[in-house]
């Protein structure tokens with residue numbers, strides 16, 4: 394199956410943080426075609442192991458998160474409107490007028506729309522104001538709280554953007570949760586390669602959970618796997634749209650991206666400054682595989698590599714990315730060529746990873 398068809402299937406799969414079942418199923422089946430050594434932990438991390446060509450205790454972990462952001466039902470009003478909070482970094486400004494799916498308590502998917510005042514009657518003062526999430530509500534067509542209960546919807550149920558996958562010009566696509574289904578699609582491509590081409594280290598490919606919620610799912614997997622190095626596959630926000638003025642210089646279509654510096658800058662004080670040995674190995678591998686490699690240093694971004702790096706007394710980690718526009722909306726846009734380039738780059742990195750890599754500084 395091609396990278397594109399995998400990505401399409403994953404983008405159309407609903408799997409919000411903490412309720413990743415549908416993606417766990419998909420990743421388990423897809424990686425399961427290439428290795429029998431697959432396990433799933435109690436949080437839902439899917440770990441697929443590929444033995445080295447010669448026995449070794451050195452393992453490299455490559456991971457992508459299976460979950461997506463969304464919302465959680467907090468309250469049902471007497472008149473049937475449904476109140477929510479954000480699950481992950483949903484931008485409030487894209488919500489009004491959008492279509493959502495509620496995963497009802499009984500497992501069914503209920504369609505709803507995010508309400509917004511009728512345009513013709515919106516007072517001037519409200520027209521250019523982004524309503525905060527406490528003002529947001531979902532309309533499923535119910536006229537009472539009982540209607541909502543009859544649909545199987547309860548407090549705590551998860552809400553997701555209506556999933557989409559659109560082909561655009563120049564081998565670009567727009568889809569729901571390209572963050573991080575793009576990484577998942579690459580991960581499975583790596584599994585296909587490793588099944589036929591064992592490398593000098595063991596490799597564990599991990600579909601991780603709860604990244605959009607608290608960034609800790611991957612750390613649980615790393616504690617178990619105890620890798621000598623960890624590679625995170627996740628997007629980087631592109632800075633090439635009209636309003637951005639290239640804050641980080643990252644461009645869609647110009648190749649995969651190596652993260653040199655990420656810093657959340659909003660309270661967690663977390664971020665990743667990658668291990669210099671992994672930076673050097675990435676650069677060398679990009680040159681060898683003839684992949685044009687972009688670099689990014691960005692304040693405001695964070696991946697779960699920032700927690701993976703802190704387990705097992707320190708796990709050398711690096712963020713490898715592909716540029717994506719409109720992040721955290723329901724139509725994240727990227728280039729399939731960049732994703733293919735990322736797969737090529739990481740394939741080369743694993744093929745040439747030294748059997749006994751010394752990470753000492």
Ligand SMILES: [Zn+2]
Pocket residue numbers: 458572573604627628
């Ligand atoms: Zn992500």
